[in-house]
Amino acid sequence: xxxxxxxxxxxxxxxxxxxxxxxxxxxxxxxxxxxxxxxxxxxxxxxxxxxxxxxxxxxxxxxxxxxxxxxxxxxxxxxxxxxxxxxxxxxxxxxxxxxxxxxxxxxxxxxxxxxxxxxxxxxxxxxxxxxxxxxxxxxxxxxxxxxxxxxxxxxxxxxxxxxxxxxxxxxxxxxxxxxxxxxxxxxxxxxxxxxxxxxxxxxxxxxxxxxxxxxxxxxxxxxxxxxxxxxxxxxxxxxxxxxxxxxxxxxxxxxxxxxxxxxxxxxxxxxxxxxxxxxxxxxxxxxxxxxxxxxxxxxxxxxxxxxxxxxxxxxxxxxxxxxxxxxxxxxxxxxxxxx
Ligand code: 6CS
Numbered sequence: 216x217x218x219x220x221x222x223x224x225x226x227x228x229x230x231x232x233x234x235x236x237x238x239x240x241x242x243x244x245x246x247x248x249x250x251x252x253x254x255x256x257x258x259x260x261x262x263x264x265x266x267x268x269x270x271x272x273x274x275x276x277x278x279x280x281x282x283x284x285x286x287x288x289x290x291x292x293x294x295x296x297x298x299x300x301x302x303x304x305x306x307x308x309x310x311x312x313x314x315x316x317x318x319x320x321x322x323x324x325x326x327x328x329x330x331x332x333x334x335x336x337x338x339x340x341x342x343x344x345x346x347x348x349x350x351x352x353x354x355x356x357x358x359x360x361x362x363x364x365x366x367x368x369x370x371x372x373x374x375x376x377x378x379x380x381x382x383x384x385x386x387x388x389x390x391x392x393x394x395x396x397x398x399x400x401x402x403x404x405x406x407x408x409x410x411x412x413x414x415x416x417x418x419x420x421x422x423x424x425x426x427x428x429x430x431x432x433x434x435x436x437x438x439x440x441x442x443x444x445x446x447x448x449x450x451x452x453x454x455x456x457x458x459x460x461x462x463x464x465x466x467x468x469x470x471x472x473x474x475x476x477x478x479x480x481x482x483x484x485x486x487x488x489x490x491x492x493x494x495x496x497x498x499x500x501x502x503x504x505x506x507x508x509x510x511x512x513x514x515x516x517x518x519x520x521x522x523x524x525x526x527x528x529x530x531x532x533x534x535x536x537x538x539x540x541x542x543x544x545x546x547x548x549x550x551x552x553x554x
Contacts, residue, residue: 242273247301248290250308250409250453253280255433256363256491257303257453260484264301264455267476272469276301286408288389295354300461305453306360310390313349314534315541317392321530322448322523324545325362331553332362332450333485339548341541349537350454356462358477361484363451364427364492369440371422373507377401377518386412386424395529399522416440427451429488432495437503443496445510446519455480 247264251257258280265276279299284290287308294302310317318324326332336342342360350357368374370383380402387393389406397404405421415421416439424436430451431437455477465473499506511519531539 242275244275244277245300246277246279246298247303248279248284248293248299249281249303250287250290250305251281251303251430252433253278256427256429256484256488259487260359260361260455260480261303263483264476264480267479268472271476272472274469274472281409286410288408294456294458297458297460299458301358301455301457302355303453303455305388305451307388307390307393307451309454310388310392312353315346315349315538316454317390317530317533318538318542318545319452320390320393320396320449321527321542322396323520324523324527324542324549325450325452326549326553327365327447327450328554329362329364329450329485329489331549333489334552335549336360336362336452336485337481338552339545341544341548345541345544350456351459354459355456356459358455358457358473359481360452360454361481362488363453364429364488365445365447366425366427366449366451367431368423368425368442368444368446369431369436370442370444371416371419371440373442373509374423374444374446375509375511375515377522380423383423384421386415386421392526392530392533396522396526399525400519412436413439425449428492428499429495432499432502437499437506441505441507443499443506443508445508446516447511448516448519448523 247261249257249261253262261278265278268274268276284293287304290299290302291304291308291312293299306316306319310320347357372379374380377400380400383402384405385397385402386407387397387404389408394404394406402423407415412424413434413436416424423440426436431443457473462470462473496508527542530542
């Protein structure tokens, strides 16, 4: 972001804080950045959140989709600085800041059933109670975590087993546990920000990456890979947060407004995203009929599942008692929300 733009946003934020301190009732403009396009899952959530806030108050929400303010790391920094009031950043990136958030990269911890996941994120004690103070320590008020769909591997060569990932430079989001996970799968993990993925595949700097199906279509990743493989190893999780000083400074009425808008956006988004994988895969096949799609059998998943135990051990080594308590609670929450 240019210095002039950053300074302009900072002075708007300062004016807002002064007015808030005087207790004056005012119509504020709140800035909200996310990591995807307006029509992607994070954009669907953000638009519903904006609609709820604007329908129920005089406040306005300005939305900044991917690319308008930089990469995921940039929008997080801007939120921690108070330049932005709201941010959607996935644990794939937040895991570098909050080690426990890497729990979402223990393979096969989360189910692929989206209805189960919708109940889990809404009701989970690990998510709604245990993660809150960890985000608060980083100056963030955690509002919601929600699912974006099962992740698929997309590669230039077929993947039937871990051995097929040998020597494959596989792009992952920038957190250490995801690196360990793909190392355990047998690949050569390459952490990169999102903006470098399409070009990296095009120039063969990397030969694979993983993402939920809707994103493979919307970002045209199918153009630069030829195989889509579902191993059921993970579901993409994301999180919406507010700058904590901003949130703490809100009136009780505005806090309630924000929490209700987040709950409404959650309900709307989990329904929307349940059908997204199917409809968007159909669009990929229409755009590229020669694309090869494979759902691995239980046998073929064997080596990926075996790697999961090793990755879980690494997660505990990285995060100690705090991570161990979170993963235990997550397992209990998942069992409690199963059918
Ligand atoms: O892989 C990534 O970096 C991106 N994937 C998704 C589905 N959302 C945002 C994130 O930047």
